Amino acid sequence: MKKLLIGLATAAVAAATAFSFTGCSNNTLTVYTESGFAPFEYVANGEIVGVDVEIMNLVGEKLGKKVVFEDVNFDTIVDAVADGKLTNVGAAGLSVTPARQEKVAFSHEYYTANLYVIYPVADAETYESTTTDSKTGVYWESMAGKKIGIQEGTTADLFLGDELAKGEEPEDNGILYGTGAVKTSYKSLNVAVSDIGLNTNVVIIDELPAQQLIKGKSNLKCAPLYYKGGENEEDEAACDTYAIAVTKGQDELLKAINEVLDELGKEGIQKLVNKHLGLSD
Numbered sequence: 001m002k003k004l005l006i007g008l009a010t011a012a013v014a015a016a017t018a019f020s021f022t023g024c025s026n027n028t029l030t031v032y033t034e035s036g037f038a039p040f041e042y043v044a045n046g047e048i049v050g051v052d053v054e055i056m057n058l059v060g061e062k063l064g065k066k067v068v069f070e071d072v073n074f075d076t077i078v079d080a081v082a083d084g085k086l087t088n089v090g091a092a093g094l095s096v097t098p099a100r101q102e103k104v105a106f107s108h109e110y111y112t113a114n115l116y117v118i119y120p121v122a123d124a125e126t127y128e129s130t131t132t133d134s135k136t137g138v139y140w141e142s143m144a145g146k147k148i149g150i151q152e153g154t155t156a157d158l159f160l161g162d163e164l165a166k167g168e169e170p171e172d173n174g175i176l177y178g179t180g181a182v183k184t185s186y187k188s189l190n191v192a193v194s195d196i197g198l199n200t201n202v203v204i205i206d207e208l209p210a211q212q213l214i215k216g217k218s219n220l221k222c223a224p225l226y227y228k229g230g231e232n233e234e235d236e237a238a239c240d241t242y243a244i245a246v247t248k249g250q251d252e253l254l255k256a257i258n259e260v261l262d263e264l265g266k267e268g269i270q271k272l273v274n275k276h277l278g279l280s281d
Helices: 002-027 051-063 074-083 121-127 155-164 189-194 207-213 251-277
Strands: 028-033 042-044 047-049 066-071 089-095 111-120 128-130 136-139 147-151 182-186 202-206 220-227 239-246
Touching (some): 051 089, 155 182
Parallel strands (some): 147 182
Antiparallel strands (some): 042 047, 128 136
């Protein structure tokens, strides 16, 4: 019995020590991201860099904390932030949706991007149309019967899911419902794009990553995704808006992030975007 009590006491001390060390980790801010989403997060010279990285480094300066970035699968980020054990913040070009708002708090929105479709140059006539705003775009209808690639958990995934779904009434059916179109899911955008022409026909993703992903690939093109307008109505671009996800209850962290975003403003964010695209201001 004495040995058991000593063992329990030792275990208690160890647990208390571990807890105290965990408390000391308050000097570090761990950010979950997914590094295949240039210019917002990507790897250069072995390090994760990008617009979101710069934003969160400014937040770290404001809070007096060292910022550490963890590269994880995109579709795990919101749940990890909601749990709050391994991270309290996700910065990965996250869009605000009602489902995500139930799990996490969101910062101020800081960037709006159109969804783009990446497709083979050889199939341009199949997908390209002239929109009501005189641009070259891709209508959802042109992807009927196609295998459509997306990265799991992205806004493209959500949009495509809606357009493949059966509604409660026939008029509520998604545009691609019943057309034979299917979704092909990928963990990595690079893998998704490399699979075009093999196991998928097109890939849907946000504008800037789409433009970056086809650089140096003469066989691929990209164009904005549109909803076709009704009679006497303008076509509507499919788009999403980015914000940073924070564990609910982390009010000081959320406040610091919003302050940084407000201080940068639209102009400051655009400068960061241009910087990471290699463009001049």
